[in-house]
Amino acid sequence: MLTVFELALRSMRQNVKHYYLYFFALIFSMSLYFVFTSLQHDQDVQNMTHPSVDFSAGFQIAGVMLIVIVGIFTVSANGIFLRRRSREIGLYQLIGLSKGWVARYLMIENILLGLGALLAAIICGALISRLFVLVLLNLLDLEGIVGISFSVLAAFKTVMVYLLIIVITSIQMMLKVYRSTLLDLFQADKRPDLTKPPKAVASAIFALLGLALIGYGYELSGHINKQLFVNALLMLGSIVAGTYLLFRVTIRWCFYLFRKRKDGHLGLTNSLSMAPLMHHTKANANSLTLITLLSVLTITMISMAYSFYYSVEQETRHDFPDDFMFENEQQEALSFQNELEKEGIDVKHHVVEAVLTKGVILDPNDESHKFEEGLLWLPAEQLKQTDADLDMPPDGEAILYNAGASLSGDLDERYPTEIELEQNGQTVMYTLRTVMERNIMNLNAPGSQLLVSEATMDKIAVQMAGTPGYKKIRFDTFQVPDKEELATASSLYAKSVSDERLYYFYAQYKEVLQTTGLLIFIAAFLGLVFLISTGSILYFKQMTEAEQEKQSFKTLRQLGFDVNMIMKGIIRKQAIVFLLPLTIGMLHSIFAIKAASFMIRSDTTFPASIAMVIYTVIYFVFALFTIGYYRNIVKNAIS
């Protein structure tokens, strides 16, 4: 007589074959969790990075997201597997084994499988964590080799995640065993989820409601940064609910109408695509919604991270148009230049003579807003020599250059406006034509940067001389075109000036690069885990369905339909199953990125498209796998 344990072991050995992808996905995500937690707690890694980069928080958030996705993944996969094994579960009960026995049997098998995955994950994690550190260092452009030691804490946390998974799946198994009747178990694959025709009025209402909710979510994405928290929650809620309704009601309703119109003359291709999809509407709605939302999350996350990373140089340039800047320090500038030339570094030097005054920029949207600030008047003719891409303002007019303009509020209808200058009780007005979203002097230059013609500046200098806050400033700016030389020049600069002025292009660039590098590192791996999870869920689902439909394929082949005719139907089904969540997910992501892009000043189109293309390609690989699996089954359905 076999014991429960032996039986579980035996069935496990058979099942490992079926579960290899599940196993792989589980090991992959758990090792990643182990690596992330190891890095989070590793002091050496943290010491190497810029103090302002919060390393461990990044990894901690990533770890939480990993737990969530691992949870979702195991619950879905386990649900699919249980459904697939319904008949087996029923059979055990039919031959007189108690429900308790069956539940115990399933749980033992599950614990052993999970234990294998856990061990593999910790071993893999420990092995690859060094590799991870190397990749990370490379990405962050850091020197030095870090030996990362095995983290007991991380291993402990990984075991906790494993326990969590076991608890959730065990509950799921007990529910399945105790809550379903024998008939349920035996007919699991035969009985459609919903045979009754959808109620016309209710369906129509819910179908349209789904579309309306999605539309509302999209509409919100345009102005999410007003009342950020409320709007973000509203957008999330309406899109999630809308997507579920779309899959559960809208699409089913369309299918139903189509099928009803066909009145039995469905044709082979539809019989193999639409009919099985409708057969499992409920399960399909759940998994397709889940997959769509995970896709949105992944694409948005990767796009945003990549956009941040991609725009580092450009954004830093917007803040720091010059590599180095000296303000009224002709002497230091000269000696710095000499030093550079001694090193043989090719450098371009320019001088800009500007005027600083006090004044008020009026806000046409808010008359009461009168805030006196420093205004830096910059001569266009002089700057034209350093920056070819300048608009020459006409006499008496100014253009504001402010890299942070869009971050500090709405730009709508703010410009053109007026600038108020006060001198000896007399008010003079200048027109402020428009604003450019970049700086024309480095961020650390004093005052708001106003570009005017040289004549205008001279006039203001004469008018305002002697007023409080008035100052003439000579800027010495330096540009080092060569990247390598810039690094050398930057270290020379850092040595030659006192600490408080360590605020220049290269330093800023490095710091932001580290933050965004970390971001993209985490996002890329998280994205990979998400992608593998969603892909696997779809693949498992299709694999199970393919097996359930085996008899149908056999019958069809016996009736004289050949492999290619059957594959046509299957490919259409796969197209629906894979393309529907992908396209809807893409569409959602476009709006999600749009909503989130207020955080980024530069254009997100290019990085977002790259992220989407990569996602689509990997997704298609899963679709091809699935189709290959089906083809095999159809081919072997009849010898």
Added chain:
Amino acid sequence: MNVGETVLQARNVHKTFGTKGSAQHVLKGIDLRVTRNEFVGVMGPSGSGKTTLLNVLATIDHTTDGTVLIDEADISKLGNTALSAFRRNKLGFIFQDYNLLDTLTVKENILLPISLSKISKRKAESEFTAIADVLDIKALSNKYPHEISGGQKQRTAAGRALIHQPSIVFADEPTGALDSKSASSLLDVMEKVNQQRGVTVVMVTHDPVASSYCSRVVFLRDGKIYSELYRGDKTRHAFFNEIMDVQAVLGGDHVDGF
């Protein structure tokens, strides 16, 4: 129509399942000739190889040895595509376990065989109505297989086998799950199809009443043909009694040997 012309011929057909060590010799040299417009019954104890023979004759399974000719052509020489097309256009099947598609309604199941042919929808609809009326499953059109009884499934399977007007119908116990009234109405349909449309029928059955509809009954035992009976001009009742006599000698359904 040329009565007496051979449509289906098996020559010394052998079928073995499994590999050498545990090989099971199921068909041991079957010779059978079916002429056009014949209604052949195949009887024999359970496990005697009736389904296997039917599958081999119907090109669904390969022979281990021997040849099967359909319309004088050796089917082992036909390519897969040609065989598929042949089955689709010329053959009809009623499987022992129905093999309906769970995801399709009764009507969709029945219309499946003509789904790829160029038949107009109106023509297909009238064919369907005619067959569904005869088989008394019109009211079930929009039901799914899991919602109907075993006998109703069997009639649906019969509808699917006949809708595309095949020239040979292979039926594996088509009346197994039917009460005597529905059984005889299905057999009436098959007889009508056989006599009016000239469709050749090969039918496996356990039921002597069902085989009394046939023009010839072949008895199978231990993978060989044990004997044959022709109905000739006999009444169905007389033929039935003759079949019963052979069955008594052959042994009951559940006796595999003496």
